[in-house]
Amino acid sequence: MAQHRVIVVGGGLAGLAAAVRIAEAGLDVDLFSMVPVKRSHSVCAQGGINACNEVARQQGFSEYEHFDETIYGGDFLADQHPVLEMANWAPKIIDLLDRMGVPFNRTSEGNRDLRLFGGSLFKRTHFAGATTGQQLIYALDEQVRRYESEGKVTKYEFWEFLAPVLHEGRAAGIVAQDLRTMQIRSFRSDAVVMATGGCGLVYGKSTMSVMCTGAAAARCFRAGAWYGNPEMIQVHPTAIPGADKLRLMSESARGEGGRVWVPKRAKDPRDPKQIPESERWYFLEEKYPAYGNIVPRDIATREIFDVCVNMGLGVGGENQVYLDLTHRDPDYLTRKLGGILEIYEKFVGDDPRFTPMKIFPAVHYSMGGLWTTYTKGSYNPSSALPKHKSGAPAPIDAKVGMGLQLGAPNNSMTNIPGLYAFGEVNFAYHGANRLGANALLSCIFDGLFCGVSVFNYVKNEAPAKAPAADLPAGVFEEGVSREAARVKSLLGTATAGAADVATNPYAIGKELGDEMTAACTVVRTETRLRQCLSKIGELKDRYARLKLSDGSGWTNQSLSYARAVGDMLAVAEAIAMGSLERRESRGAHYRSDFPDRNDAEFMKTSLAKHVAGPGGGTTTLEFVPIDASLVAPTARTYGKKESKKPEMAGAAS
Numbered sequence: 001m002a003q004h005r006v007i008v009v010g011g012g013l014a015g016l017a018a019a020v021r022i023a024e025a026g027l028d029v030d031l032f033s034m035v036p037v038k039r040s041h042s043v044c045a046q047g048g049i050n051a052c053n054e055v056a057r058q059q060g061f062s063e064y065e066h067f068d069e070t071i072y073g074g075d076f077l078a079d080q081h082p083v084l085e086m087a088n089w090a091p092k093i094i095d096l097l098d099r100m101g102v103p104f105n106r107t108s109e110g111n112r113d114l115r116l117f118g119g120s121l122f123k124r125t126h127f128a129g130a131t132t133g134q135q136l137i138y139a140l141d142e143q144v145r146r147y148e149s150e151g152k153v154t155k156y157e158f159w160e161f162l163a164p165v166l167h168e169g170r171a172a173g174i175v176a177q178d179l180r181t182m183q184i185r186s187f188r189s190d191a192v193v194m195a196t197g198g199c200g201l202v203y204g205k206s207t208m209s210v211m212c213t214g215a216a217a218a219r220c221f222r223a224g225a226w227y228g229n230p231e232m233i234q235v236h237p238t239a240i241p242g243a244d245k246l247r248l249m250s251e252s253a254r255g256e257g258g259r260v261w262v263p264k265r266a267k268d269p270r271d272p273k274q275i276p277e278s279e280r281w282y283f284l285e286e287k288y289p290a291y292g293n294i295v296p297r298d299i300a301t302r303e304i305f306d307v308c309v310n311m312g313l314g315v316g317g318e319n320q321v322y323l324d325l326t327h328r329d330p331d332y333l334t335r336k337l338g339g340i341l342e343i344y345e346k347f348v349g350d351d352p353r354f355t356p357m358k359i360f361p362a363v364h365y366s367m368g369g370l371w372t373t374y375t376k377g378s379y380n381p382s383s384a385l386p387k388h389k390s391g392a393p394a395p396i397d398a399k400v401g402m403g404l405q406l407g408a409p410n411n412s413m414t415n416i417p418g419l420y421a422f423g424e425v426n427f428a429y430h431g432a433n434r435l436g437a438n439a440l441l442s443c444i445f446d447g448l449f450c451g452v453s454v455f456n457y458v459k460n461e462a463p464a465k466a467p468a469a470d471l472p473a474g475v476f477e478e479g480v481s482r483e484a485a486r487v488k489s490l491l492g493t494a495t496a497g498a499a500d501v502a503t504n505p506y507a508i509g510k511e512l513g514d515e516m517t518a519a520c521t522v523v524r525t526e527t528r529l530r531q532c533l534s535k536i537g538e539l540k541d542r543y544a545r546l547k548l549s550d551g552s553g554w555t556n557q558s559l560s561y562a563r564a565v566g567d568m569l570a571v572a573e574a575i576a577m578g579s580l581e582r583r584e585s586r587g588a589h590y591r592s593d594f595p596d597r598n599d600a601e602f603m604k605t606s607l608a609k610h611v612a613g614p615g616g617g618t619t620t621l622e623f624v625p626i627d628a629s630l631v632a633p634t635a636r637t638y639g640k641k642e643s644k645k646p647e648m649a650g651a652a653s
Contacts (some may be wrong), residue, residue: 005189006454007032007192008195009196010216010423011036013133015193016137016144016447018193018195020143021452022451023147023153028152029152032156033157034158034160034211035157036158037141038137043134044133046340047127048117048436049441050066050126051094053094056123062398065122065388065390065394070429070438072631075432075587076431076628077586082428084404086442086449087403088403093445100143101142103128118296119294119435130252130336161175162175162184162563163482164220165186165188165479166224169416170419171418172189173186173192175187175482181554191418191454191458192419193454194370195422195443198424198425199214199366199568201213201568202513202572203513204512205244206363207248207362207364216425218568219567221574221610222567223416225415225416227369228368228607229369229431230608231606232431232433233366235362235521236251237301237361239360241320242347249340249344249359253337253340256325256332259325261324262313263275266312268316272356273355281646286643287643288639297588298588298590299638301522311645313646320360321360323356323357323358326352361521361522365430369427370414370425371415372413372426372428373415374410375404375410375411376403376405384632386634406449411450413453432587491553492551504546505548508539509561519579522590524579524591526593529580536572536576541615544615544616578608582606604624605626607622
């Protein structure tokens, strides 16, 4: 019998961690990435990775508090059992990464340093300067290369995932294309792990890399995988505006003391350094005295939006606020935040150590993604506990297997047997809002913890009896033929004539991004969402008549983008439909026409399903109850106090 193989799609932290763990368990791994793995989007992560360490425990904090903050921060929409297991594993993951050589910042006593991040009153975020993602991905890639040298892992860089291969309802491989030669071929595998990140390009401009189209998830969605909570899109409160794209200003800037403010006087023309303290409005500190500038991202975003858009107090009359670090020691800032400060100086021209930064919210992360299942662990209380009080003794110990059953084959598996979702493409961990520094943790946790689940599925379930290597060749040839025909059809639309905006993929993508940004970001309304769905329908009709400007069959970048646009339309439709049907406000999803949270009707996962048909098919949506048996839902206020618009607010003379 042939050796079992597993395919991992995506070369970021989730994909690398999965490859390491699955290869370690004894299975061969084929790792696919559109770019060199060291250029995966995980490399852009800046601020840190969460875990409760020994220093935090000595101060009275615990893994349970990390778990509780995550559930509370996600407005009670996350899957509670996976989150508990993730929080319990977090310190072990940090210890492992430390041993791999990740250069975490240290205190003068030699302990791993910690910083505050949004949604927490205790320091639980480990960091490597302001380039944490880069350091983590380099460390994990070194481990992958060890298995490469042993022949256990084969990398396919510059390959694009086109479709899963399904046989009798289970994943049996993939179809992929070499982006250099344009060859399309199939690859057999006994399980497929999707670790392909988010969908920022659906919004045109975001803080994500331009390769983050969501196309890979959409292709699984179209093949029958369910999509959970698509409407939950995080808009990061502090981004650097740009004409080409938006660049993240990490939450670590606020975690290290950055203060958000605007002049009390509208359109104040003065240099910010000339505006006295009495004429500055530190609105987050005034409204949330306990958390101040480290309130969760969804709350900070809405407050900044309100101050700029509704009150008209944005800096210079623009949609911008100040993020101010100038009160901190410049050498301290260089040591703790050097990387991100250099980014701002490069693209704006001002040194944030001496001049307040101008920032505004931007699309950043998708809490929604491919729906996954799990097997509960040993902790199942008779009744859900109330919100944990900061610093109180933990009600349970942080033991392995309390949240999830270690090795259960269905952990992080989609509704399609053998098809897994790890990292950002997995909907389970963040609910309606992601706490900063939980993204890197969820990626690595999925790879290391659920990699064992993949192994057990391959060894003990369907692949054990019918390995992919023994399946008929026709199963795989069909997928190749279908994708090759699609490419031939797209290339056949190329015209030498004048470009037609109506059928140009770049014009369609631009209009989609503009529409999604206008309708599906900070504030949503039924009227605007219905207009958005109508626009998406129009764009789908135009996409069906799409024409390429480049008909070449070699290194054709417009082909790859044009293909992705069709997939982005499917994701956008699910996002807009979920936003419309969720008639409440919860986390990052704010409906001004339904401003309150409605647990009775909507403490549920929105489940999108694709229905094949002409014009790219359609999307259906239903709501299914979540398991909230560990933590009982409570009002999510973060101690907000009522605050009025400053009395000095008025146009400057």
